[in-house]
Amino acid sequence: xxxxxxxxxxxxxxxxxxxxxxxxxxxxxxxxxxxxxxxxxxxxxxxxxxxxxxxxxxxxxxxxxxxxxxxxxxxxxxxxxxxxxxxxxxxxxxxxxxxxxxxxxxxxxxxxxxxxxxxxxxxxxxxxxxxxxxxxxxxxxx
Amino acid sequence: xxxxxxxxxxxxxxxxxxxxxxxxxxxxxxxxxxxxxxxxxxxxxxxxxxxxxxxxxxxxxxxxxxxxxxxxxxxxxxxxxxxxxxxxxxxxxxxxxxxxxxxxxxxxxxxxxxxxxxxxxxxxxxxxxxxxxxxxxxxxxx
Amino acid sequence: xxxxxxxxxxxxxxxxxxxxxxxxxxxxxxxxxxxxxxxxxxxxxxxxxxxxxxxxxxxxxxxxxxxxxxxxxxxxxxxxxxxxxxxxxxxxxxxxxxxxxxxxxxxxxxxxxxxxxxxxxxxxxxxxxxxxxxxxxxxxxx
Amino acid sequence: xxxxxxxxxxxxxxxxxxxxxxxxxxxxxxxxxxxxxxxxxxxxxxxxxxxxxxxxxxxxxxxxxxxxxxxxxxxxxxxxxxxxxxxxxxxxxxxxxxxxxxxxxxxxxxxxxxxxxxxxxxxxxxxxxxxxxxxxxxxxxx
Numbered sequence: 027x028x029x030x031x032x033x034x035x036x037x038x039x040x041x042x043x044x045x046x047x048x049x050x051x052x053x054x055x056x057x058x059x060x061x062x063x064x065x066x067x068x069x070x071x072x073x074x075x076x077x078x079x080x081x082x083x084x085x086x087x088x089x090x091x092x093x094x095x096x097x098x099x100x101x102x103x104x105x106x107x108x109x110x111x112x113x114x115x116x117x118x119x120x121x122x123x124x125x126x127x128x129x130x131x132x133x134x135x136x137x138x139x140x141x142x143x144x145x146x147x148x149x150x151x152x153x154x155x156x157x158x159x160x161x162x163x164x165x166x167x168x
Numbered sequence: 169x170x171x172x173x174x175x176x177x178x179x180x181x182x183x184x185x186x187x188x189x190x191x192x193x194x195x196x197x198x199x200x201x202x203x204x205x206x207x208x209x210x211x212x213x214x215x216x217x218x219x220x221x222x223x224x225x226x227x228x229x230x231x232x233x234x235x236x237x238x239x240x241x242x243x244x245x246x247x248x249x250x251x252x253x254x255x256x257x258x259x260x261x262x263x264x265x266x267x268x269x270x271x272x273x274x275x276x277x278x279x280x281x282x283x284x285x286x287x288x289x290x291x292x293x294x295x296x297x298x299x300x301x302x303x304x305x306x307x308x309x310x
Numbered sequence: 311x312x313x314x315x316x317x318x319x320x321x322x323x324x325x326x327x328x329x330x331x332x333x334x335x336x337x338x339x340x341x342x343x344x345x346x347x348x349x350x351x352x353x354x355x356x357x358x359x360x361x362x363x364x365x366x367x368x369x370x371x372x373x374x375x376x377x378x379x380x381x382x383x384x385x386x387x388x389x390x391x392x393x394x395x396x397x398x399x400x401x402x403x404x405x406x407x408x409x410x411x412x413x414x415x416x417x418x419x420x421x422x423x424x425x426x427x428x429x430x431x432x433x434x435x436x437x438x439x440x441x442x443x444x445x446x447x448x449x450x451x452x
Numbered sequence: 453x454x455x456x457x458x459x460x461x462x463x464x465x466x467x468x469x470x471x472x473x474x475x476x477x478x479x480x481x482x483x484x485x486x487x488x489x490x491x492x493x494x495x496x497x498x499x500x501x502x503x504x505x506x507x508x509x510x511x512x513x514x515x516x517x518x519x520x521x522x523x524x525x526x527x528x529x530x531x532x533x534x535x536x537x538x539x540x541x542x543x544x545x546x547x548x549x550x551x552x553x554x555x556x557x558x559x560x561x562x563x564x565x566x567x568x569x570x571x572x573x574x575x576x577x578x579x580x581x582x583x584x585x586x587x588x589x590x591x592x593x594x
Contacts, residue, residue: 043219046188046210068188071229077185078247079225086220087213105220106418107442109251109393109535109582111562113555128580129539133417134390134444136537136580154554154562156535156582158391158442160418248560249584251393251440251535253420255413270438271397275559276532276586278395278438296412296420298393298440300533300584302560327503330472330494352472355513361469362512362531367505371497389504393535 030056030095037094037102041087049084051091057127059091065119076116078153081123081141085110085155088125089137093159096130101161106134108157116152118143125155135159172198172237179236179244183229191226193233199269201233207261218258220295223265223283227252227297230267231279235301238272243303248276250299258294260285267297277301314340314379321378321386325371333368335375341411343375349403360400362437365407365425369394369439372409373421377443380414385445390418392441400436402427409439419443456482456521463520463528467513475510477517483553485517491545502542504579507549507567511536511581514551515563519585522556527587532560534583542578544569551581561585 031054038044038051044061047069053060061084063069069080086105093103125139141153173196180186180193186203189211195202203226205211211222228247236245267281283295315338322328322335328345331353337344345368347353353364370389378387409423425437457480464470464477470487473495479486487510489495495506512531519529551565567579 037214040214041219042210042212043222047221068184070184072179072182077183077225078228078250079189079221080185082224082228083219083221086224105254107251107253107391107420108220109249110224111249111554111582111584112247113557113562128537129577136391136539138580151555154564154582156537156580158537249533249562253412253440253442255415255420270395271435273397278397278533280438293413296422296440298395298438300395321498324498325503326494326496327506331505352468354468356463356466361467361509362534363473363505363509364469366508366512367503370504370508389538391535391537392504393533394508395533396531 029099034059034091034095038091043083044087047080047083054091054095057092057096059088059095059125061088061123063121065121076121078112081116081121081153082110084121084123085139085141085153086157088123089139089155089157090159092125092127092137093135096127096135097161100164102164104160104162106158106160108155110153110155112153114150114152116143118145120144133160135161171241176201176233176237180233185225186229189222189225196233196237199234199238201230201237201267203230203265205263207263218263220254223258223263223295224252226263226265227281227283227295228299230265231281231297231299232301234267234269234279235277238269238277239303242306244306246302246304248300248302250297252295252297254295256292256294258285260287262286275302277303313383318343318375318379322375327367328371331364331367338375338379341376341380343372343379343409345372345407347405360405362396365400365405365437366394368405368407369423369425369437370441372407373423373439373441374443376409376411376421377419380411380419381445384448386448388444388446390442390444392439394437394439396437398434398436400427402429404428417444419445455525460485460517460521464517469509470513473506473509480517480521483518483522485514485521485551487514487549489547491547502547504538507542507547507579508536510547510549511565511567511579512583514549515565515581515583516585518551518553518563519561522553522561523587526590528590530586530588532584532586534581536579536581538579540576540578542569544571546570559586561587
């Protein structure tokens with residue numbers, strides 16, 4: 027069944043910020059999502075590394091969509107809160123955020139995600155997220 | 169003495185991501201920083217609100233610069249980790265991130281920040297951050 | 311009106327762990343709670359300071375009760391998650407956790423709390439918490 | 453080589469709070485630690501479940517010791533901060549906290565841990581921690 031995959035894809039394309047960053051949805055499964063973000067000088071902080079806000083944006087979207095992939099069909103999801111540890115400078119040509127559902131509840135879903143910097147064949151974890159996401163009924167007017 | 173203010177301003181202008189977002193540094197004091205982010209459709213998520221990643225970016229930069237403003241002159245700062253609670257949909261024409269140092273240590277500084285959505289005369293808190301920042305000696309080669 | 315104060319006091323006395331720690335409820339207001347914890351060698355870690363788990367326990371109870379003090383009468387509260395920064399060694403004769411509601415929502419309430427070590431006239435912040443608490447309807451059977 | 457195991461065991465026995473809780477060190481490896489906590493009514497909150505502070509105490513000690521197991525021999529470790537998500541009511545006869553190092557750095561080590569409730573043959577995750585731990589040189593006087 028591909029319904030949850032379709033929901034995630036449709037919502038992703040309605041997130042202008044993902045497009046502003048240049049992020050792409052590269053994988054969607056039941057309870058897992060991957061987002062790819064190519065390096066761009068426009069996304070950097072003062073030392074030339076990817077800004078933590080850009081890293082967080084793709085981690086947050088990946089987690090939100092992982093949660094959406096297991097949510098009831100008539101619900102959407104909202105991020106309640108997240109924690110991010112920056113494990114290494116975000117240096118690389120491409121970054122991949124890999125999110126998975128840790129526990130899906132009726133109202134709240136907890137997800138984890140890692141962000142990896144990829145340069146050639148090497149893949150290095152640069153950040154990790156632990157987040158709480160709330161499922162809310164879709165209101166007709168929206 | 170304006171040295172710490174100057175350091176913060178100089179570093180801010182070297183953060184391309186702040187410029188990509190359209191963020192401006194609006195206040196710097198000893199242990200406090202404010203960053204202003206006008207709303208833009210390019211920064212939104214699927215419901216038209218500011219993306220949590222954009223909110224986090226200005227909260228993180230504000231906290232980092234608040235920490236830098238109290239760091240020794242030969243040190244720079246790196247974000248170790250942060251937690252963000254999203255308190256309300258980030259709806260507004262302008263957003264302001266206000267950061268302050270909670271405790272400054274030799275190596276680690278803890279900061280808090282709130283993000284406010286401003287529409288006309290009303291100001292509403294939409295997110296809050298609690299973060300750990302590390303001061304590291306500036307290496308000559310950089 | 312003292313109803314919310316009464317609810318908090320009644321629930322506090324039903325928390326055996328608070329009694330095991332030796333903690334006392336010292337203040338309850340609308341959206342604020344204080345808990346006092348005298349130092350005891352039985353609560354320490356390897357260096358003789360209060361264990362982070364003991365500090366967290368009183369911060370968590372203080373935040374939970376601050377949230378309960380503003381919850382509807384037919385609801386109880388559950389901690390969803392918290393983050394704690396340990397700001398200084400928890401050295402002192404008495405500790406006080408002071409919690410306040412940051413934002414009260416229909417389902418989720420966000421609270422902050424500081425833990426202070428008190429020795430004579432000096433009061434020093436040793437830890438801070440940012441937490442998400444969920445209000446849930448009390449089920450009749452409970 | 454069992455040196456790091458020995459260091460962890462020796463430090464654990466110097467943590468009176470672990471003994472107060474009734475916690476036992478059940479496994480130590482390089483970068484991993486398990487702590488077992490039998491249920492006791494003295495550790496509960498108002499609904500009869502294990503108090504979040506007790507759960508956090510064993511998660512924190514497990515993470516600290518996982519970090520210590522990979523720290524240089526002349527260093528000790530201090531918890532900088534942690535985040536805990538409470539995933540399910542802590543109901544069970546025995547709880548086990550399993551911690552592992554996520555990334556070990558020169559100064560800072562990031563660990564994750566899960567707490568499981570065990571009843572008969574079933575094991576259920578009830579909480580998860582993401583934490584930052586600092587290695588500091590042991591001062592001779594201590």
